[in-house]
Amino acid sequence: GAGVSQTPSNKVTEKGKYVELRCDPISGHTALYWYRQSLGQGPEFLIYFQGTGAADDSGLPNDRFFAVRPEGSVSTLKIQRTERGDSAVYLCASSLIDSYNEQFFGPGTRLTVL
Amino acid sequence: AQTVTQSQPEMSVQEAETVTLSCTYDTSESDYYLFWYKQPPSRQMILVIRQEAYKQQNATENRFSVNFQKAAKSFSLKISDSQLGDAAMYFCASYRPDMRFGAGTRLTVKP
Numbered sequence: 001g002a003g004v005s006q007t008p009s010n011k012v013t014e015k016g017k018y019v020e021l022r023c024d025p026i027s028g029h030t031a032l033y034w035y036r037q038s039l040g041q042g043p044e045f046l047i048y049f050q051g052t053g054a055a056d057d058s059g060l061p062n063d064r065f066f067a068v069r070p071e072g073s074v075s076t077l078k079i080q081r082t083e084r085g086d087s088a089v090y091l092c093a094s095s096l097i098d099s100y101n102e103q104f105f106g107p108g109t110r111l112t113v114l
Numbered sequence: 115a116q117t118v119t120q121s122q123p124e125m126s127v128q129e130a131e132t133v134t135l136s137c138t139y140d141t142s143e144s145d146y147y148l149f150w151y152k153q154p155p156s157r158q159m160i161l162v163i164r165q166e167a168y169k170q171q172n173a174t175e176n177r178f179s180v181n182f183q184k185a186a187k188s189f190s191l192k193i194s195d196s197q198l199g200d201a202a203m204y205f206c207a208s209y210r211p212d213m214r215f216g217a218g219t220r221l222t223v224k225p
Contacts (some may be wrong), residue, residue: 005133007135033213035213035215040209040217040218041218042118042120042205042215042216042217043159043205043215044214044215045213045214048212056212058212059212064194075179091157091159093159102161102164103159103161103213104161105151105158105159105160106158107156107157107158108157
């Protein structure tokens with residue numbers, strides 16, 4: 001497909017479990033971003049990749065959150081020991097170079113922690 | 115860190131009329147970018163318009179235009195000839211040093 005895809009679209013898990021959320025960016029986009037959007041809020045920046053490396057991970061809330069992009073394309077956001085407060089929509093976006101360029105967003109993964 | 119404030123949680127406009135959504139921001143950067151994104155119920159964020167802070171001319175994209183007041187740190191979005199498809203959440207965002215979004219304004223378009 002031509003756009004950013006995210007899987008799964010919905011994920012329900014129990015408190016304390018481990019989850020992985022996947023993002024497939026637009027082909028050729030070197031920059032990739034993860035955001036978290038809580039109900040009634042705007043997206044909150046989590047982490048930014050330039051190629052394979054995390055250029056800015058200052059938005060990750062704590063060490064339970066980790067993201068990788070091993071080959072510079074697909075990225076996985078990993079959350080350990082999930083808490084009810086982690087429930088949100090997790091958005092991924094990609095852009096050609098960096099945020100000066102338009103960020104193209106995926107449809108998000110809605111994570112619900114019971 | 116920069117902040118972005120949208121003071122209108124909800125706005126309503128009659129179809130074919132004009133509506134203005136407000137946004138103020140605060141940043142210590144001299145060079146930055148400002149954006150308006152639209153988020154329909156499908157959750158997919160769509161870029162509406164972008165403004166480079168170093169440009170004095172207000173950006174325009176068809177029915178969408180901005181009023182960028184750099185000194186006042188204000189960046190409002192004007193939607194002309196509103197259409198039913200414009201109904202969505204609208205988020206103002208600033209880039210530099212990182213991407214920050216406002217809390218959003220829910221726009222309703224009445225037929």
